[in-house]
Amino acid sequence: MKRVKAACIHQILHFMLKEDFGHEYAVKTVNEEVARYKMQLERSRTQYKILKEEKQEDGSVIIEIIKQYNTSPVGDFLK
Numbered sequence: 001m002k003r004v005k006a007a008c009i010h011q012i013l014h015f016m017l018k019e020d021f022g023h024e025y026a027v028k029t030v031n032e033e034v035a036r037y038k039m040q041l042e043r044s045r046t047q048y049k050i051l052k053e054e055k056q057e058d059g060s061v062i063i064e065i066i067k068q069y070n071t072s073p074v075g076d077f078l079k
Contacts, residue, residue: 006075008066013037015061027059034061041067049078 015034017026034053041048048067055061068074 004072006077007069007072008074008077009069010066011064013063013065015063017058017060023059030059030061034063037063047074047078 015030015037017023017030019026021029046068048065050063050065052064053061054063066077068078
């Protein structure tokens with residue numbers, strides 16, 4: 001029998017601008033989407049660590065994150 005001792009997901013997420021909006025409004029909606037994503041992680045009590053968050057020249061945002069996989073223990077991944 002096997003058991004998961006520790007598990008995490010390493011992701012690079014690109015929150016891209018919506019092309020059918022004006023630039024300023026698109027940047028605002030991307031920033032709101034990033035904030036909602038972080039709030040959702042907190043609400044669901046998902047353990048995570050943001051390694052890097054970069055705003056791009058066009059206003060989009062790239063986040064590199066390590067987060068808990070389902071409800072598996074995270075072990076030493078988030079230290």
